Amino acid sequence: MGGYRCVRCKQPVEIDYEYRGIRCPYCGYRILLKERPVRIKRVRAE
DSSP states (O other): OOOEEETTTOOEEOOOTTSSOOOOTTTOOOOEEEOOOOOOOOOOOO
16 A cells, blocks of 8 residues: 655655545645655657
8 A cells, every 4th residue: 555645744644544534643734645656667659
């Protein structure tokens, strides 16, 4: 499972899927970004 990061305070956030409301426990902000690995996708042009 990927982690999430708060947009405002940049702290990592664990999501509790049993709880309906999702908020940052540090600042209370409700917008979170899903962290994704950095990948370089190569595309061949024809």
